[in-house]
Every structure is written in structure tokens, then in C-alpha cells.
Amino acid sequence: MRGTYGRELVKLANEARYTFLNALFSVSEAVMYMQMVDRMDQGLLPAQVVPNTYDALWQLVSKAEIIQEPAAYAELDPDMARTLLDQKQAGKTLLLITNSDYQCTDAMMSYCYDRFLPQGMRWRDLFDMVVVQARKPDFWAHAMPLYEVVTPDGLMRPAMDAARVGLHCGGSATMVEKALGVAGDDILYVGDHIYTDAALAKINFRWRTALIVRELDSASHLASAACWAAGRPHRPMLEQDGKDFSERWGYLSRAGLNDKSCLMRQIEKCADIYTSRVSNFLQYTPYMYFSVTKG
Structure with a gap:
């Protein structure tokens, strides 16, 4: 991957070959696509089937199957x-x-x-x-x-x-x-897809938006400032800090030391507030007014 694309300049606005993976829905689509490409390379799948990942996905798992066995697909x-x-x-x-x-x-x-x-x-x-x-x-x-x-x-x-x-x-x-x-900001729309939910509700109707980012439940997206505390043993703390993010992709909200990740920039642009799940709001009064504090 690095050898092929490491020095290639990609203009996403003019490239139909690239697509954004912005939500958990996209992850399942990407995994399905890669599995089908592998099967095609092995001669187990016709080439014309590969682009239509959603149809192939629903051939494997239909809504009827989900309804019959909801415990296998829904987290209580x-x-x-x-x-x-x-x-x-x-x-x-x-x-x-x-x-x-x-x-x-x-x-x-x-x-x-x-x-x-x-x-x-x-x-x-x-x-x-x-x-x-x-x-x-x-x-x-x-x-x-x-x-x-x-x-x-x-x-x-x-x-x-x-x-x-x-x-x-x-x-x-x-x-x-x-x-x-x-109308407008009298409505708070809660969704889990940056574009289909948050962006269009805000751009087209000026609704307030709350984005659900479930990935936050399984990853610590902030670096541990304690790693650099004076007088503390750094090695064990750095090793622990290294377990809090993906070894391949890094932190969810950071790119390098000081820059924001693409995901975080999209969230800031499209969502008024974000959290890992709706039930987090139970920790606050239903009359709570959430606002951004900039310092």
C-alpha cells in the first residue's frame, strides 16, 4: 500500500475510484467488498457481482433473518x-x-x-x-x-x-x-451517519444535530497527558497509552501530534454535539443545554 500510493497525489473531487468510509455502515460494506474481491480472485465469484456490495450483503443476511433472531444483530x-x-x-x-x-x-x-x-x-x-x-x-x-x-x-x-x-x-x-x-434549531436530530443524517439535516433545514459515534465506546481517542507527567515512570504509561488506539489508524480524533483527524473535522462541520450512544444523555437533566466552550 505504501509503495503503491505513498507518493501519489489524490484529488478526491475528481477521483471516482475513491470513497469515504464514514460510519460503521461503511466498515461492513468495505469488509464485504474485500471478501468478495478475494473470492473473485479465487474464481469463486463472478466479477460483475463485486461492485454491488449492498445486494450481496442482503443476499447473505435478509431482514427476515434479522427479525427472527434479533439477539444476533442488536445490542441491548x-x-x-x-x-x-x-x-x-x-x-x-x-x-x-x-x-x-x-x-x-x-x-x-x-x-x-x-x-x-x-x-x-x-x-x-x-x-x-x-x-x-x-x-x-x-x-x-x-x-x-x-x-x-x-x-x-x-x-x-x-x-x-x-x-x-x-x-x-x-x-x-x-x-x-x-x-x-x-422548524430549524427547535429540532434536535440524532443520527449515526455523518452525511445521510447530520450534514443534510443541518445544511438543508438548519436542524440541530447530535451524531452518534459508536467507535468512541471501544477506543480512547485522546492521548493520555499523564504519560508526560514529570517524575513518573514513562515506559509503562506509554505502553498503556499505546493500547488505547488502533495500531494501524491511530487515534480517532487526531492525526499526528497536533492536527485533527479527517473524522474529527467532519464531525465538527456537521454535528453540534457528538457522543457514543443516546443513553449517555441520561446522565444529564432533560433540560440540559449543551454548548461549545472555546478557550
Whole structure:
């Protein structure tokens, strides 16, 4: 890799051969792509299949399989339900906007949330408005057909406008603002993809954005200042510090000693706040106002 590309100047704006890997979704896509290239080199896969990584991925793991065995694909977090319930009880209007269809959404949300909610309460009771099959990123730019989900098994009927309290399919962010009677920075949008979620919500609608960066759970992205404390044994501390980041990629938020990583620059540009998971908000009052302190 270093010998081939070490001195090559890459202009990303003009290079269709390169793509950004900006989220955990991209990691799975990249791994799948590399596995298929290996199989193609071994003569086990037709060459024309390789570019279409998403189709190949869903051939291996279908939504039906995920619904049948959610424990294999979903990580339970008891504090997630408590966090949303805390916000709900504080008078906040909660929305769920997802690209998944109703059956998949209901099955996965039931598995992840219902067991941690008060007796007789379901995940649907947490949210005033639910939008399934939102088709992000088109959800931010186009007014797509809107439907109302009217039966537990997902039967739908056409709708002219989104309701403030309801279960919808499709539509657009403009319809959401109209239904809620609010716009811009009155809305905090929480998502886990820099472009599909945070960037477009901020650029197109000026919504406040909170980016979920799950990688922060498994990596310490800040260098340990204690490594350089005077009078301390440096070698063991440096060795420990070296375990806190990827040996191949380094720290998540730093490039070298003083520069920010590409990931951190993207986060600063697109997100008002970032954290490893939504349940971290449970540590604060639901009326907490988060702001950046620059010194």
C-alpha cells in the first residue's frame, strides 16, 4: 500500500475510484467488498457481482433473518429506553425517522425497548410521530408520497399531510416541520451517519444535530497527558497509552501530534454535539443545554 500510493497525489473531487468510509455502515460494506474481491480472485465469484456490495450483503443476511433472531444483530442497552422516557416525561416531543419498513421497525424496537419500559407500555408510546421507509437521504430533499400506517400488520392508506401524532410511511422533512409547527434549531436530530443524517439535516433545514459515534465506546481517542507527567515512570504509561488506539489508524480524533483527524473535522462541520450512544444523555437533566466552550 505504501509503495503503491505513498507518493501519489489524490484529488478526491475528481477521483471516482475513491470513497469515504464514514460510519460503521461503511466498515461492513468495505469488509464485504474485500471478501468478495478475494473470492473473485479465487474464481469463486463472478466479477460483475463485486461492485454491488449492498445486494450481496442482503443476499447473505435478509431482514427476515434479522427479525427472527434479533439477539444476533442488536445490542441491548437498558438505559436507552430510560433516556427516551426521561425526555418524554419532561414534555419533549419525540420522533423516530427510519429507513426500515414497518415490520422490521416494530420487531426490532419491540425487542430492544419493550422489556425496559413500565408495565403495559410499548416502544410506540415513546414517540409522538414515527416515520418508516423515510428513504434518507431523499427524505431531506424531496417531497415523496406520504402514507399512514393504519393496522398492526402494516396496512397503509394515502395521506395528504403528516399528523403531529401518528405512524407514517415516506413523506419528507418539510412535512414533519409542518406537522410539528416548529422548524430549524427547535429540532434536535440524532443520527449515526455523518452525511445521510447530520450534514443534510443541518445544511438543508438548519436542524440541530447530535451524531452518534459508536467507535468512541471501544477506543480512547485522546492521548493520555499523564504519560508526560514529570517524575513518573514513562515506559509503562506509554505502553498503556499505546493500547488505547488502533495500531494501524491511530487515534480517532487526531492525526499526528497536533492536527485533527479527517473524522474529527467532519464531525465538527456537521454535528453540534457528538457522543457514543443516546443513553449517555441520561446522565444529564432533560433540560440540559449543551454548548461549545472555546478557550
